[in-house]
Amino acid sequence: MNVKNTVLELLEEICQTDVVKENLDIELFEEGLLDSFGTVSLLVGIEEKLGIHVGISEFDREQWSTPNKIISILENWA
Amino acid sequence: MIPYSSFYFFFILGILLIPIIVLGYKEKRSIIYYSFVHLVILLLVFVSDIHQLLSFIVYIVWQSILVQWYVSYRKEKNESYVFYIAILLSIMPLFVTKMLPLFELTNLIGFLGISYLTFKSVQMLIDLRDGALKTLALKEQLAFLLFFPTISSGPIDRFKRFKKDMETIPTKEEYRLLLYQGINKIFLGFLYKFIIAYVINDRVIETPFIQGHTPLATFIYMYAYSLYLFFDFAGYSAFAIGVSYMMGIKTPENFNLPFISRNIKDFWNRWHMSLSFWFRDYVYMRFVLFMTKKKWIKNRYAVSYMGYFLLFLLMGIWHGIALHYIVYGLYHAALIISFDYFERKNKQLQFWKKNKITAIISIIITFHAVCFGFLIFSGRLF
Numbered sequence: 517m518n519v520k521n522t523v524l525e526l527l528e529e530i531c532q533t534d535v536v537k538e539n540l541d542i543e544l545f546e547e548g549l550l551d552s553f554g555t556v557s558l559l560v561g562i563e564e565k566l567g568i569h570v571g572i573s574e575f576d577r578e579q580w581s582t583p584n585k586i587i588s589i590l591e592n593w594a
Numbered sequence: 595m596i597p598y599s600s601f602y603f604f605f606i607l608g609i610l611l612i613p614i615i616v617l618g619y620k621e622k623r624s625i626i627y628y629s630f631v632h633l634v635i636l637l638l639v640f641v642s643d644i645h646q647l648l649s650f651i652v653y654i655v656w657q658s659i660l661v662q663w664y665v666s667y668r669k670e671k672n673e674s675y676v677f678y679i680a681i682l683l684s685i686m687p688l689f690v691t692k693m694l695p696l697f698e699l700t701n702l703i704g705f706l707g708i709s710y711l712t713f714k715s716v717q718m719l720i721d722l723r724d725g726a727l728k729t730l731a732l733k734e735q736l737a738f739l740l741f742f743p744t745i746s747s748g749p750i751d752r753f754k755r756f757k758k759d760m761e762t763i764p765t766k767e768e769y770r771l772l773l774y775q776g777i778n779k780i781f782l783g784f785l786y787k788f789i790i791a792y793v794i795n796d797r798v799i800e801t802p803f804i805q806g807h808t809p810l811a812t813f814i815y816m817y818a819y820s821l822y823l824f825f826d827f828a829g830y831s832a833f834a835i836g837v838s839y840m841m842g843i844k845t846p847e848n849f850n851l852p853f854i855s856r857n858i859k860d861f862w863n864r865w866h867m868s869l870s871f872w873f874r875d876y877v878y879m880r881f882v883l884f885m886t887k888k889k890w891i892k893n894r895y896a897v898s899y900m901g902y903f904l905l906f907l908l909m910g911i912w913h914g915i916a917l918h919y920i921v922y923g924l925y926h927a928a929l930i931i932s933f934d935y936f937e938r939k940n941k942q943l944q945f946w947k948k949n950k951i952t953a954i955i956s957i958i959i960t961f962h963a964v965c966f967g968f969l970i971f972s973g974r975l976f
Contacts, residue, residue: 551859552874553898556882572879573726573754 519566519590526561527583530554540584545577558586568593595638596706597746598783598833603638610634611840618769618842628841635742639706646705653687653708657715657739658732660684661722665730668722677723684719688712692915707746709912713872714739718753720876727753734760743837747830749848749868759843772839779836787829794822816969823968824852827866852964856956857937858929861964869909878905898934903927913971922971929963 527536531549535542544550550558555575563569568590580586595603610631617624640647664680691704718735721727730753738756764772798804798818804811831848838845846868855861862870881901891897903924910923940946969975 552879553882553894553901556879556886557894560883560886571724571726572875572883573721573724 520587522565523562523587523590524583526558526565527586530557530561536583540587541582543581544583545581562590566590595642597635597639597742598787598830606638607635607837611837614841615773618764618773618840619766621763621766621769623763623842632740632742636740636745639742639746645702649703649708650705652703653705653711654736654739656687657684657711658735661715661718661730661735662732664719664722672723677719680719681716684715685712692911696915710744710746710748710750711739713748713750713869714753717750717872717876720880721753741838741843743841743843744834744845747827747834749831749834749846750872751843751845751868755846756843764842769842772842772844776836776839779832779839783829783832783836785829786825786832791822791825791829794818794825812969812974815972815974816965819972819974820965820968823971824849853961854957855960855964856953857960858926858933858963861960862926862930865964873905873909877908878902881905895934895938899931902930902934906930916973918970918973918976921976922967925967925970929967 524537527544527550528534531544531554533549536544536549542549556572559570559572559575570593580589597603613624613627614631617627636650637647640650660680660683664676667676687703688708691708694704718727718730718738722730734753734757737760738751738753741751741756744751799815799822804815804818828849835845835847848866848868850864850867852861852865855864862874878901881904882897885891885897885900886894891900906923906927907920908923909926910919910921913919913922936946946952
């Protein structure tokens, strides 16, 4: 499964805009694209599609702030 | 003695901090001296009332046994019901403390800071349950729970963040900056709490005119009380954060110019942040996650709104089991839900465009909605 494509598909669906596919360094929280509700949808999506369980406590807004950062964390998930 | 409330407290604290500052400049930290300072301050805070002191000790022992037991349990198993029982047992002392006034019983088991300590304990249990926290030594738990600068009213730190600061000793340059920022914050605290908040209280709130219950008096009281609340609590927070910095711990901020919020969501990202973020992460998000996984309710907005109700109802009750606190919580839930609906409609229809004028109008509306909330909170209305 391709982590990058899956994450971008999820983000596009959750943020309801394709900006997230065009600019992979966009600040998701600062731009108001992602909020707590969207974060939960993202975590559920990641678990369903990639089989990676990320707990809410492990999700730090600063470290998970852009599409690129999210992809890189998930690609290196142990 | 209540922390940061008297000259005497600051005087003793100042003397106790000298060795910490000297060691800080030498890039050292003495855990033995840290423990000694904690012992002195905690005794100072609780010793004047033997009931408080005893309750405090029993409470700490209770939470230590509970959390440490859960740490060892979680290594073997992970049953949901055990987790819920652990959470209930952790909240129980706070719950009993909040219930006692309803039965007009003298509060023998409460002590200053019990609600803030409960946030920290519950947080550790949830992180253990999530697996975000694999191990937790008793001394780490106690260091986090008992950290004296924030013991009475927060800000509520996160265990992992706190632990990282405890394990890293700042370099001389870093410490110099922390010390400078810490002292700055403490002086800001003096300005906020002992000058501005004091003057608002003394010259406005406590005057016979405002104490008289005319509509105009209540109207002025609403603004005065809101400003008082901010300067008093932001002042306290500045002390707590400033002293933390001087000890090399970067306790999170509690306020970020809340009265220039553009909407009610923005407000909760700026007001009593360590509390609202706690509720966001440990109540709202977990509720939404739970409901999303169970799929009982298809409508995602309904789930979100129920989450907001739960969050603000709990936050209201946490302030005390009284009608005005509960109404305060429900009022904010209603505000957030209305705003969420407005924001969604506006995304489609674009009737409230982003420009300087709408920004100013938004700030004014939010300010008034927030002040009215504080009027409810003050208990003056009912």
